[in-house]
Structures are given as C-alpha cells and as structure tokens.
Amino acid sequence: MTRQEIHDQRLIREAQRTAMQAHTRRHFLKESAMGLGALAIGSLLGGCGSSSGKYNPVVFDPARPLLPKSPPFSGRAKSVIFLHMAGAPSQLELFDYKPELMKMDGLDCPPSLLAGKQFAFIRGIPKMLGPQANFSQHGESGSWISDHLPHFSSIADEVTFLKAVTTDQFNHAPAQLLVHTGSPRLGRPSLGSWVTYGLGTENQNLPGFVVLSSGGTLPDAGKSVWGSGFLPSVYQGVQCRSEGDPVLFINDPRGMSRNLRKASIDAINKANQQEYEEYQDPEILSRISQYEMAYRMQITAPEVMNIDNEPEYVHEMYGTKPGKASFANNVLLARRLVEKGVRFVQLFDWGWDAHGDHESNALNVGMINKYRSVDKAMTALILDLKQRGMLEETLVVWAGEFGRTPMMENRNGAQNPYKGRDHHTEAFTIWMAGGGIKKGYSYGETDEIGYSAVSGKTEVFDVQATILHQLGFDHEQFTYPFQGRPFRLTDVAGKVIDAIIA
C-alpha cells in the first residue's frame, strides 16, 4: 500500500466511524422502531402485510453509501450482468420452437385467440405467422435453438431457459420499467439500485452500478430504468458511454494535465483539512476522501472502459472493434467492469421491436442482422467468464420486456410490408447463466403455437425475486420505507423460481 492509500484508508475509517456513531445513536439505539427515518432503513416495520421477521436492516451511511456490505444470507452470485434487448425480441425465432405454428402459417388467426384481447397494433383479424427460422437441438441438454444463433448454440449446456415468462404490460416503456423496477410507472428504484443499496460495491474507484447502451437510442423508458426512484440518488446507475467522456465529467478539462489535477486536488484537500481542524465536521473528511476517490476514478474508469489493449483472441472471441459503440464492445466492457468489482452492469441494446412495418425491423431482414450482432458476443461473455473462473459468481440474465405474437402484425388492420410480430404479454423467453443457476436446463412451456404458458409459468417478479435470492436477499424482506410503507422491488408479488437454482 502506498502512503497515499494508507492515508485514504485512515480518512475513510474515521469518516465511517464518526458517521456510524452518529447514525447509530440517532437511529438504532432507539427502543422503538417508530423512529425509523429514511436514513435508517430496515424491514423492522415488516412488509405491507408480511410479518416482521428477524432480518438485518440495510444500513445506509450517507457519508460512505457504497461501501461493500454483506447480504443477509449467503448468496451464490456477487455481481449481475443484465443484457436487455430493448424492443423485445421474438422468442419464436430464437428459443421457443413451434413446428405447429409453421403449419398454420398464412391462415387467419382463430377468433378464440383474439376474443377479449388487446394488442398494440394488431386490428381486426391477423394472419398466423410461422417461425422465421430453422431450429435444431444442441448439447447434452438437447435445447432447441434457432440457426440465427450459431455461436450461442454451442453453450446450450451452460444456460437455463425460462420459456413461459409473462408480463401484464404490452407497451415498451411500462414493460421495461416493470422488468427493471417492479412497477410499470416511473418512480421506483431499479434492480441495480436495489442491489447496490443492499450490497454496496467492491471497487470504490468505479461506480457500483454501470449502464451501457448500444443500438443508437436509449431504452423506451429512458434513464428511469436505471433510476434510483425513492432510494438516495447515489444508487442510480451511472451510464458509461462509448463516445465523449466514458463517465460523465470524468475527463479533466482540456489542457489540464494529470499532474496538475493531482496538484489541484491536493491543494483542495489540504485546505479542507485545515477547515476540518476548525470545524470538526466529519462531513469534511468524507469530502476529502470523495475527492481522492474521484481522482482515482478518473484513472480507473477510462482504463476499464478502454478495450484497446485486450489481446487479439479476446477481440476475436467477442467480435469487438475498439472505438465503436456496439453491443459486442459493451459486453466485453461488462466483463471488464465485473472483473474490477462493479456490482451490477446493465446493458441495453436498442432495435428489437420486430413489427415488420419497416425493413430494419422485419423478421426476415433487419432482425437477422440484429441476431448476428449479439450472438457471438453474448456467447463469448459466458465462455470468457467461465474461463476466468467468474461465472459461478456472476449472474448473467438475457431478456426483453415482453414477447411477440404468433400472429403476423397487421398495423391498423392493413397488411404490413414485411414480416413482423406485435407485442405479446402471455409468453416470452428469458435465459440466465452463472450465479448458481442450473446449467443446460429449461423451465416452463408454452402451448403448441407459443401463444401462452401451459406449464412452469413465471412472472417478471419471479425473475426479480430469483435474482435477489441468488445475491443473498429475501425479496419479501428487502424493503425501503417510502410514502408510509415499506416498498420492495417485487411489490406484492414474486416467488423465487426454485426449480432453476443449481
């Protein structure tokens, strides 16, 4: 350890001690749980309707909000990489093999599938659309995977498929919010915020919750899908960008050398130390350490974000091209970030909304490029994590916000120019790997045309509950008081999907 680091450690410890002491006094030594405020968070109040158990409250220390914390139970996963295909990919072209649907291709949709249903764009009677892919079985598990994903097929035995996931939101923004915040409305904390709030992060020189996006556009629900909602804003996701500053404001002003920045932070901190001697406010010590940390983050973040120095075989494996904003680059970055101790990495890839009203989103044109753009990289991620011994502690989740109809979309009642499918809530596929999840497993089935779940039906809340479970949280006990009641990610729903846990 350098002297500087020792000095930092001392400052951190002192700030921590002082803050915790104050904190404890104010909030925890009270006889009654009535004194709980927004700063002292626990589930002492019990869930809205759930009984209050013995559960360690999460301690929020405003001076050191991201220090690593232990989960209440020992978790299998330490970090999460969530790959979100924004726009909702079609399960029928990738994972949910439906030969029967092929037989119905071009026929009018039976009225029984339409009665009482509401679709985003389908009007009147649409035609059925057979799978726009060839399927074959892979691995010892014999998982059906389409030929659009030749690379991914090779790791069929590493992942668990959830084939009967359902949602109740058929518009992108609310459905994405539901996946990430447990509510279709704005204002709730995202999964990554909950996780960093509960676990802090391992590397104080990097944000604990990083967001990467590709495809040219942010997800429909905007930054709210990584917002902190009612949790302190420090837990919101930090967007790392491939153009401009990799982290907002991370670069020194043009013309300022690192040496000069160091000198200026030293001057600031020495002056602040003088201030501390006069005012004795532990907040000043905290500020000193935040400036040190900012300085180190300025070095660490651009280093991690720079993939130029990755060996050629890695670039080959992921299909990465340094300097480009691409899904592949982001996937590689995700691995680098998790390797450096980042707790939660959320990737969004825009452009999966396969309506068929335009060439770019046609199942038989634009989507084929889309499949190619993710196939190699997501496969490489699993293999790379595995070869580095990180897969067991890293939970990888791949999902959209809903599925797509077995019917072909007919926008406003007229035929679309290309083959496409409308939004569908009743069944879609998510896959998960690592982090203590079964390998080469499939859970849940849909009917013979992939319209709705017939067994092993799961909800978005169940997936969230399972993710939290793998990290060491009971999703019913992991709460935060807001607007007069304890809130949790899964609201009043969610069941851990025990069947997929290894």
Added chain:
Amino acid sequence: MNRISNVFLVLPMRFAGSKKILVVVSLLVIGILISFRFTKDELVDFNAEVKPILNKKCITCHGGVKAKAGFSVLFREDALANTESGKPAIIPGDPANSEMIRRINLNDPEERMPYRHEPLSDREINILTRWIRQGAKWGDHWAYLPVQKTSVPPKEDPWIKNDVDRFIFERLKENKLSPSQQAGKAILLRRVSLDLIGMYPPQEIAGKYLSNPSEKAYEILVDSLLESKHYGERWAAMWLDLARYADTKGYEADVGREIWKYRDWVIGAFNEDKPYDQFLIQQIAGDLLPDPLDADYIATAFSRNSMTNDEGGTDNEEFRTAAVLDRVNTTWEALMGTTFSCVQCHSHPYDPFRHEEYYSFVSYFNNSRDEDQPGDYPLLRTFNDTLSRELETVTNWVKKYSDEDHSKATKHFLRTWQPAIYANTADSLVNTVIDGNNSDLLLRNNALFRLKKVDLRHADELVFQFNPYTKNGILKLHMDSPDGEVIASIKPALNSKWQISSFPSLQQAGIHDIYFSYSNTSVPVGNQDFHMKINWISFNRQLPGKDQPGYKVVLEKYRSLMKAQVPTTPVMVENPTTIQRATHVFERGNRLTLGKKVEPGVPKSLSMAMPANAPKNRMGLSLWLTNKNNPLVSRTIVNRLWEQLFGTGIAETLEDMGTQGIPPTHKELIDHYAYQLMHDYNWSLKKLLKEFVMSATYRQDSKLTPELREKDPYNKWYARGPRLRLSAEQLRDQHLCISGMMSDKMYGKSVMPWQPSGIWNSPYNGSQWLNSSGEDRYRRAVYTYWKRSSPYPSMISFDGAQRVVCNARRIRTNTPLQALVTLNDSAYVDMAAQFAKRMMREGGKDVKMQISKGYEIMLYASISPEKLKLFMELYHTAFNEFSKDKSSAYSITGEDKELSTAEGAALMVVANALLNLDEVVMKN
C-alpha cells in the same frame, strides 16, 4: 390515586412520634408509590405508550391490511367490536375478561400473541392491561389534532433573541447542552443570503451589512433579502419539487410540455408573499374561483404537473386515473405531510385512514376535463393585451345580444377550447382508426364513428380541430343512428394543415349520440388512404346578433381568437355537468375492480369536518385545507421551512407526520408557529422565515466540538448553527454569482445551459438539447429545462429530484461523482474561467492579491496565510506547466483572450480549485 393518597395520609399519623419509624415508613410508602406508579393506576398515555406497542407488535396481522380472526386495532370501533369468535377481544374496563390480555399472557407459543413471535415484555403487558382497565381509550395523534395556541416557555437568557430560542433553550438545558456563540458576520451574511434568496446579494447590500457595526445591521440585511426579487426564485425551487414540476410529459417519448408559466406564477407568488392559504386555494381550485383570471388558471397547473402518456396503444383511462391518483397523493404529501397513497389499496396500516376515504378524496379530483390526451388538454390560452381587448369586445357583444350565460360560455371556450370532446374517445369505428400516438382519429373513405351522449342543448355551431388532406370530402353529423337526421354537413376546404374551424349546425334539444360519416366521391374504390384527421370537437352556441351592425367585424374577431396561436398552459377545468364521472372504490387498488360508489369527502379522523357550506368540489376542498382548524397544513409548512434552513425538519420525516413518522424534537415549536402563521402572521411565510432567521438559534456558529459530536452529532437539539451542503440549485447559483456571470433575467421559457452532447436520446423523440446562447447560459438553476427521463445531469448528481412524483424531501449524499461535476463539468470549468478573469480585474496585478480577492468574493472573508500559501503553490505549479506548454494554456482557457497566457491559465486552475473547497460547497 385516592387509595394511595389515603394510605399516605394514614401511615404517618399512626407512627407519629418516632422520627426513625417515620423515615422508614416514608421510604416504604415512597417505594409502594413508585411501584404503584408503574403498575397500577397511573393513567396510560395512548399515543406515547399504547400505540407504539400496537404498531410494532400487533398491527401487522390486526391492522389495516389484515384483520386476522376478525380483529383489528386500527380504529377503536373495530378493536372493540365482536371478532370472528363472536365476542370482542377488548372489553373496556375489564382486562381480566379481555381475550387480548389472556392471549398475550399465555406460554404456549401456538396460542400466545404475538403469534410465533417473542412474547411481550412485562412492561408492555402491564401497559396494555392498565389501558384496558382504564377504558381502552383511543388517543389522537398529535399532528391530527387542531393547532392550539401554545405558550412559550418562560425562559430568559442573554442568548435568547426571540421565541424560537425559548423553545430551543428549554430542550438544550434538558439535554445539558449550551448554545454556541453567534457566527461571524461573513458567515452569517453568506448563510442567510443562500437561505433566503439562494444566491449572493448585490454588492451594495452585502457591503452595507459588513460595514454596519450596529446590532440592527443583521435585521436590515434580512429585510432587504426578503424584499429581493430573487427570494421567489429560491423558494420556488423548493416548491417545484413538491409540485413535481418538469418541462416534459414523462413516460416513453417524454416530449416537451409548455407549463413554465406555472413556475413563473410560483416565483411571483413567493415574491409578493401571497398568504399561504391563498397560495394553496389558487393552486387547488383557481379555476373554480368566480371569473378566474389567467393567473388563477395557471396556478392550477400544480395539479397538471402529473404525467401524460403518449405512447401508442396505451389506455388513456388507465393513465388518466394514474394522474388523478398522483394529484391526490401529491396534495397529501406536499400540503399535509401525510403519505396517503397506502390507502389506495387498503385501509392505512398504521394511521387512521380508511380505504374508502381515499376514494372519497379522489372524487374531488376525478372530474377534471383532462383525459391523458397527447394535446395535454385542457389548456389555458394566454392572450396578449390586443387579443384580450378583442376578447372583451366579443364577450360584451354576446352579453348585449344574447345573455350573461352565453357570454361566459363564449369567453370560456375562447380561452380554453372547452368543453371539447376528444376525438379519440369516439367508438363504433368503421373505416376509422385511432392513430399510433393515441391522439387523432384518422378517416378513410366511408368512415363512420360515434360520439356518445353529446350535450346539444343550445348548440348550433360545431367547432373542431382537424386536418383535411383530400379534396371533395364531406363530413356529416347524424342524430342517434348512422342514418339519423343530418344536423350538419361540412365540406372542409383542402388545406392539409391542422386548423380550427366552426360550422353551423341545426339546433337540437337534449343529449344525443352523434354519428359522423365521411365520404368522398373523388376517391377510387378500394383506396385505403386516410383523408382526414380529427383531434377534438366542440358543440357551441353561435355568435349572436347576426342582423346587428358590426356583426361581421365581431365575427371575424371571434374566429380569429378561436384560432390565434398563443401560449398555452395545461390547467384544471371541471367537466361540464353532462360528463360527470362517478368515483368508486378500487378494490385492492385495482381500477378495474370497482367497489362501492363514493361521494366527495375528507377523512373523519383529522378531527376537522368539511365546513358545512363548502361546495362539494375542489373549491370546498381548498377551503378545508386552508381552514384554521385543519391540523396538518400549517404544521407541514412550518416544519418544511425549518428544514430548508436547518437541514432537518423538527419532525424529520417531512413526508410523514403520522404515527410512522419520526416524532418531532420540538413539537411545541411547530405548534406555536403553526398557530402564529395562521392567526398572527396572516399566513405570511416571509414573517415566519424572518422569525426563524432572526433567532439566536439560527445565528449560531456551526463549529463542532468533541463534546457536541458525542452528545448531539446530528444537531438535533440545535446547540450549534446549521452546516449543510448547498442544494443543487444553490450550488449553481452561487458559482454563477462568484464568477460574476449570473444573469439577472427572470421568468420565461426554460433554458438549456451547457450539457454534454448525447445525454438526450429518447426513442420517438427528436427533441434536442440546444445549448442556450448569451445570458441564457447563465440563468438561475430554477430556469433550467427539466426533462423527466433525463434531467440536467449535474443537478441530479447533487441530489436534485427527478420530479416524476411529489418529492417531499431531498436526501443529501456525498459521492465522487459530485466532485467530478464541480471539477470537470464544462459549465463549472467555464465559471472557473470567468471567476479567474474577475480575480484579475478586481484583485490588481499581484497574484497573491488576486487569489485573496477571489477568496473574499467567495466567502466575504480574508484568506488565511496557510490557505493562501497552498493556492500560491498550486498557482506556481500550474504556471510552470503552462509556461512550458503554451498550447495547454490555450486549451484550458478556451482560447479566451484575457486568460490564455500562462498567468491566466494558472489562475484559472486556482479558481477551479477554490470553487471546490468544502467551505464553498457547504454553508458554514
């Protein structure tokens, strides 16, 4: 107590004569007394003793959410009622026969209560037993009782300056603490300026204060700050978090919304010190005031700051309902410090609000004309002076040739385009489609659609907003059936632009379904194109006085006013009597499961009924809120203003003054000033703020001592002054003042100060962040364009609120990302450059003088020799680098002519560092 008193009286008499025995007996008696005091008849305080036990140990199973075995301890009437066993669990006066007492005393964990949990302690059992013996009386929570005149503690001490200090002093003494001495003049100047106006005062005001040695100087300063036009900007920033004000509509595309006139109204209202009761009445019900002015309407945008969802395929009714519930929750949280949203799904688990009462309250807000329309209707159209005069002419004309009601309706229509029927509410659609943004009706040839239950009484004119883009089309209106009587036949001229036009229609009586048919003979058979779009439709009365001289001129004015492109603001407008919505309870909060129908009403447990003569609408509600017997409204604002100055509310949970909130440290202080505010200050917030900042409590030095750190680390008892990090707004505004760049411009459209590119990237939304130019780059933070899904990044880093829903309290954090903002954000780097130039201009030639001047500009104080040495060293390091590398000097200063020398660039580095000092980012 009688029994005990008797014992006490008897004993000494019998043993009189023996001093020793007397002492022994007395001790014995005291011992008995003490044990009696805690075991027998001492009156139990429900709120302090019983309620905490019930909340902690019972209510999870026997409360608002669950009432296991038919037993609930939320309300007295439920607690004493028969349970599922057929008898009550609590029998007042008879603990021995009360099931509750039996069960908490059992040993068998399967039978004992709390079920499968730790047994209650002896003390807790004792409290509950005594409570039932004494009649199981319910107590009201302090904040739900009317505000009473509270006597000020008769404390006298040289330190005390006003009544604030008397309350504070009393608790300080109880906690064996002493107040700190008054902070130095420079510190006070900065503290009170940032607190009252959110920025630095003009130099003459500061100078006058610093150079005036008299006791009066501080009060003169406070008065001039309260009179400053910047006062309103600072307090508006606070209010806009509560009002969840933003410049966009939220949800997916999150497109822009013009609602900044509301922000300006709030600033103006604070500046004129509009009494707080009027301030609220206007915001809740300004549209229902007699002859509402534009300002009255604009104030109601408070409720229209809820979000609107434009995404295709969304159900407008779902999001209309969401907006209504948001208004209810905001009204409670912002104005009454109560989190009411729990009651949306079930009776409140802890506080005495019933599920049904939530929906009674909802019904006040459930009849506004908004329906989650992409057009954000209803809108107030603001006319300039010329157009206002024309409006006057038209309304006078209508009054003269028709009647008062007609005139009012015409005026109302021209100002708001109401009452209008939104075209996308049509049904029975044939060859008709609602467009992808859920906004307009699109008509193919031979289209047909229906508007249900249209009020045709007096109507003889149809006005609609539409866009015809194929010629020769005819739109016909049929009464009651698709081939019913034609009451209007319209041949719109080809225009291909959105337009508002009026057409005559046959006058009808009563309320009818209207079928619209569109046909166009020039369109070939099989053509599937759309030929017309319709956005809204209104049935009105024509301009009267056709035969009168001057009619044509007035008609022209009438039509041009109808179409005039003028600024609009979403406001509240009530539904006409023919489109009233009934309000039902949503079972378990689900809007699709309707329960019992409810009427407007307020919760019973607030010990304040709706005044008898209050109308059953938002106006009545606003009168109830601002009635002096409303227990919450005055307490909430007193607590909030205190928090703004001291960093923590007297009741820390600003959002929750209910039983789950953190109990107040100085309840009497809240009550005293809540009473003062209503009765003596006539709701003047400036008077209240002046009282607070004039107190010795506020003026204390904020230094900690080891003793204070030990005894009161969070400054709960106020033995020192507040020491807080500046808010996001204060920080930007202060730095603008220091750099000398602060624009004095007030009001108007929101501005876009510098922001890195690529921040805005919403789908289906082409809007761009266009960096403002000129002085708009340097406007106060409150004028910054606020996009909900992507708020101004540097302000969010400093804990600014996203403004999606009401935010009652910001929580201050301290993170490295904040350091990166003030070190590297180009907006802050620019301010450092401007600050360096100011140091050069005002500090003279010598660098030492320049840096000293800079420090003085920031903190009104001289720099210590130690700090000056630090920054001189930094200067030299920077100077050496820039001397060697001129191009860096050019880069960092943005090639600014005044600065781009090694000297200038070095000074800029120093300026950047100075602006990052803890004492600058904090208020000492």
